[in-house]
Amino acid sequence: MTARMVHDGLFRLDSDGDIRLLGSRCEECSHLQFPVAETCSMCGSERSTTIDLERQGTLWLSTVVTNAPPGYLGEVPYGFGVVELPSGLRIITLITEKEVVEFGTPLRLVAHDLGINDDGEMVVTYAFSPGSS
Secondary structure, three states, rough: OOEEEEEOEEEOOOOOOOOOEEEHHHHOOOOOOOOOOOOOOOOOOOOOEEEEEOEEEEEEEEEEEOOOOOOOOOOEEEEEEEEEOOOOOOOOOOOOOOOOOOOEEEEEEEEEEEEEEEOEEEEEEEEEEOOOO
C-alpha cells in the first residue's frame, strides 16, 4: 500500500522513518512560524528560511474530539491539543492519546496513520505522543 502525506509542506519523513515538522524562521526578526510561510506574520518580511522544528514539546492544552469533522479519515475519539516546542512556538496538533492529557506532559513528534483514502493510499500526518525520544 502506498502512503501519502495529509498535506505537502507540513513535515517530511526521513529515510530512517523519522518525522520532522517544517517551519520557517524570518531572516529579519527571527520569528518562527508553523507551517512554513513566505511572509513573516510578525514584521511582514518576505525573507524566511525553511527549518526543521524540534521534535520534543510540552503539552499546553488537550481535549478529546468525539465527533469526526467532514473528510476526517481517522478513528474517533481522538486527542487534539496545543504543544509548546522548546523554541516557544506552539503547534496545534493531534495527540495520540484518546483521553485528556495533563498540562505539562512531555511529548514527542510521531508519524500518525489517519486512514485509507478513496485512492487506497494510507494518509499520514503528524501527531504528538506522551514521552520523549
